[in-house]
Amino acid sequence: METIITSPSKKVIIDPGHPFVIIGERINPTGRKLLGKEMAEGNFDRVRQDAVAQVEAGAHMLDVNAGVPMGDEPAIMAEAIRIVQSVVDVPIAIDSSVVAALASGLEAYQGKALVNSVTGETERLESVLPLVAEHGAAVIGITNDETGISHDIDVRFAVAKKIVERAESFGIPREDVLIDPLAMPVGAVHGAGATFIQLVRRIREELGVNTTCGASNISFGLPGRPSLNAAFLAMIIGAGMTSAITNPLETEMVKAILGADALLGHDENCQAWIAYYKKQNKSGASSGRRSRRPRTK
């Protein structure tokens, strides 16, 4: 079952038989005060840079979040979407917890967007899903509801099922719903990776829908985060995960994703893997090996 997201010139296919889709996470003021301040002031230079850098580093899509404290989020979102679409041609995930910001982002967007996100809370379902349906977009469904995030796999699966079914009732086909099984920090939630893998498999087998997640959350509070995220990504791709919102500027994570694609036969003749190393060697030769890895502060 293929989830298709588009821009005017690009089509991204999210599907277990295709290469894993990297949704760049960087355009998000959460935890990036300076970016938030600039966006609120109407300065989108850093947004432009982040857009270009992430696509160059291998992002197939970009997540755009305009959650600036005290800012006019719907207006900033629309502007950010227009600006990102003016500098890169990949499709976009419109990321907000504010329904009006999702609406103005969808209005501004050229193509079939991915709405990030709806939860299993009734009020969210009833306000976000009609918007998604109206714009013919796809949507990310997060497996929590009014009762919070359950540690019980059955409960989280039931939330996923509820979202898929409610979306269908609004005329949103199952292939346009990506479920996020929720990567909980493994330092706080024992064995969170195992729970996640079981959920990914069950969602695939019983609902047949595609999946995404904010992968970096898994390593929260632990040392060696890019390495732990890389292990997590390889592991969940092996379990059938189809996309993630993550940082393509972290080379360890990109290598885990490209490696997993090659291992699963989603990279014909390992061409992408080989090309990645050729490119690395080239930039290593011209600028010195130590500078190959972009800084991500």
Next chain:
Amino acid sequence: METIITSPSKKVIIDPGHPFVIIGERINPTGRKLLGKEMAEGNFDRVRQDAVAQVEAGAHMLDVNAGVPMGDEPAIMAEAIRIVQSVVDVPIAIDSSVVAALASGLEAYQGKALVNSVTGETERLESVLPLVAEHGAAVIGITNDETGISHDIDVRFAVAKKIVERAESFGIPREDVLIDPLAMPVGAVHGAGATFIQLVRRIREELGVNTTCGASNISFGLPGRPSLNAAFLAMIIGAGMTSAITNPLETEMVKAILGADALLGHDENCQAWIAYYKKQNKSGASSGRRSRRPRTK
């Protein structure tokens, strides 16, 4: 189902509920001419160094292979086993395709060894399994037979089943058989990682036995081998793999393994993961970050 391998002072448990077991691969003259020459001459200095370095780097067991061209393999194997056991206390996998070398290795070994390996070939089963039974050892069963290595999952699974059943008929309990699903080079065999994962799951579900493999083979002929091996390891541990014969001196691979253990809840409070980073930072501070990674030529 726990596979237990012992030395006089250590017990290693191989089981999907326990941390992944790293079996150090370095003591093997295949592709290491100098090591082979030295072993044939009775010089075991490098064997001693390799044993200590691998255990310090995190190996829970060591593989010992004495396949020196034109050498007296049974005699060299016995000597190598005695020497390794004199410098480190981890259990050993006795690795040979020569039955007499397995026999002399088992004679020399103190503890319950792991015999590496038997295939599904009738002649091998009938010569290796009685030895394993006689010494109360455990054994690795490789999923190929007289007809070679099949690309058909059903055929490879049938070979695994045959090995487990023949072992039982010799009085070797199922928990003392580790199946190697065979990691084929993904550069030559399209989607070899996907086949491997399906086999690991099926072996676990239908035979209930533990698994091991020579992990590095998957990346043969491709650039970035440690990174690809690392992605493979994380992926197969997520699928239920319990051990691998691999190179603990490659930090990327060790990080993937420790990360996978933490993610699956096999590392209480992520202690091993945190300790690994503390140790890295310490050695980084004293000797410079660039020298942290041991060379493995």
